[in-house]
Amino acid sequence: xxxxxxxxxxxxxxxxxxxxxxxxxxxxxxxxxxxxxxxxxxxxxxxxxxxxxxxxxxxxxxxxxxxxxxxxxxxxxxxxxxxxxxxxxxxxxxxxxxxxxxxxxxxxxxxxxxxxxxxxxxxxxxxxxxxxxxxxxxxxxxxxxxxxxxxxxxxxxxxxxxxxxxxxxxxxxxxxxxxxxxxxxxxx
Amino acid sequence: xxxxxxxxxxxxxxxxxxxxxxxxxxxxxxxxxxxxxxxxxxxxxxxxxxxxxxxxxxxxxxxxxxxxxxxxxxxxxxxxxxxxxxxxxxxxxxxxxxxxxxxxxxxxxxxxxxxxxxxxxxxxxxxxxxxxxxxxxxxxxxxxxxxxxxxxxxxxxxxxxxxxxxxx
Numbered sequence: 001x002x003x004x005x006x007x008x009x010x011x012x013x014x015x016x017x018x019x020x021x022x023x024x025x026x027x028x029x030x031x032x033x034x035x036x037x038x039x040x041x042x043x044x045x046x047x048x049x050x051x052x053x054x055x056x057x058x059x060x061x062x063x064x065x066x067x068x069x070x071x072x073x074x075x076x077x078x079x080x081x082x083x084x085x086x087x088x089x090x091x092x093x094x095x096x097x098x099x100x101x102x103x104x105x106x107x108x109x110x111x112x113x114x115x116x117x118x119x120x121x122x123x124x125x126x127x128x129x130x131x132x133x134x135x136x137x138x139x140x141x142x143x144x145x146x147x148x149x150x151x152x153x154x155x156x157x158x159x160x161x162x163x164x165x166x167x168x169x170x171x172x173x174x175x176x177x178x179x180x181x182x183x184x185x186x187x188x
Numbered sequence: 189x190x191x192x193x194x195x196x197x198x199x200x201x202x203x204x205x206x207x208x209x210x211x212x213x214x215x216x217x218x219x220x221x222x223x224x225x226x227x228x229x230x231x232x233x234x235x236x237x238x239x240x241x242x243x244x245x246x247x248x249x250x251x252x253x254x255x256x257x258x259x260x261x262x263x264x265x266x267x268x269x270x271x272x273x274x275x276x277x278x279x280x281x282x283x284x285x286x287x288x289x290x291x292x293x294x295x296x297x298x299x300x301x302x303x304x305x306x307x308x309x310x311x312x313x314x315x316x317x318x319x320x321x322x323x324x325x326x327x328x329x330x331x332x333x334x335x336x337x338x339x340x341x342x343x344x345x346x347x348x349x350x351x352x353x354x355x356x
Contacts, residue, residue: 102283185283185293186257186321187232188328188338 009058011040011088012068016053018081024051027079031071032057056088100154102131102183103163109176111137111144118174119148122166127155146176151183191229192222192241194287197337202288206244206333208270212311216247220267220309223249230287234258235325237332240288246270248329250322257321266316268306271330274315275303282324284338294342298324 014032018024025044032039032055041056065087072083107119116135123130132151139145154163164180171178195202209216219238227236227249234255237248251265252258278300285293301319304326308314318326328338 183283184257185285186234186255186324187230187285187287188235188325 008061010061010063011058011093012065013086013088014055014057015084016081017050020046020049020051027075027081031075035071100156102151102153103160103180104183105150105152105180107148107176107178108145109174111146115146115148115174118170123152126166129153192226194240195242197289201239201242201244203335204239204244205335206239206246208246217309219243219247233287235329237329239332246333250325250329252322252325261320262322263316267309271304271306273302273304277301284328286338289337294338296338296341298327
């Protein structure tokens with residue numbers, strides 16, 4: 001049993017992506033509430049014209065993925081919402097604590113394929129761990145501008161300046177602006 | 189004086205409006221000492237407010253002089269009774285954590301320059317201007333005196349309230 005969670009809980013990852021309309025969250029959470037599930041963590045946002053939900057839920061054992069599947073099938077028939085469920089193993093549910101300095105990296109420039117890949121590849125090769133990442137397409141139809149913002153934890157021994165230097169060469173290659181700044185959480 | 193236990197939310201005292209101190213007596217000087225001892229015992233702590241140790245009086249202590257963010261710009265130890273901010277200027281976002289809400293942080297916008305009036309433990313009135321991290325710390329502690337936590341000030345859960353969790 002994992003040391004970081006209560007015993008006797010089954011965990012599931014639930015994902016929903018649907019054309020946006022009022023009531024999606026209520027539809028999904030009503031099912032979970034009726035089944036007695038706990039909504040442990042969630043992220044719900046608009047992606048393009050779709051509403052996207054990722055939920056981590058738990059339920060006291062015994063409880064099966066099939067039980068959730070049956071309920072969401074009925075919901076699909078009633079509302080058209082398609083829900084995907086994955087059972088999480090004990091090893092998957094333990095939160096990983098932040099380590100190293102936190103920094104915020106912002107990248108923006110003319111839209112082109114590969115911005116996310118090139119930036120994150122440089123970070124991955126240096127064991128820089130991404131904690132949060134968002135992208136948006138802004139600007140005009142004629143001149144779209146791609147914006148990427150991510151928050152990352154630097155490995156021990158790597159500074160914000162080192163990280164900026166690593167990304168410096170991408171600025172010219174991709175013709176984008178890149179800035180790296182430290183986020184120092186303060187204890188008060 | 190002993191180090192006091194820091195109350196954790198949802199303890200109801202943390203949401204109470206604190207009362208002004210009417211007169212400085214031994215109980216107030218004792219409270220100040222408790223706050224100092226508790227602040228010094230907290231790893232990396234730069235301030236403690238009375239409600240955090242269970243006392244609903246408008247008293248707090250701040251000292252950012254030993255912290256990385258505040259060592260260049262500070263007034264040293266501030267023991268503040270009935271503090272009042274009379275002027276605020278500028279705005280900046282800082283990621284704040286709180287001993288009463290452990291393990292979580294949140295991005296909070298605060299004034300970058302403030303003027304504060306307060307009374308010290310000897311009953312002497314002061315008016316000082318603080319800026320940078322010291323100003324943030326003072327505003328954070330003074331929020332406690334109004335029953336406010338940084339959770340009351342964050343605009344988005346998405347911007348760093350929760351520690352990162354990895355579901356591999």
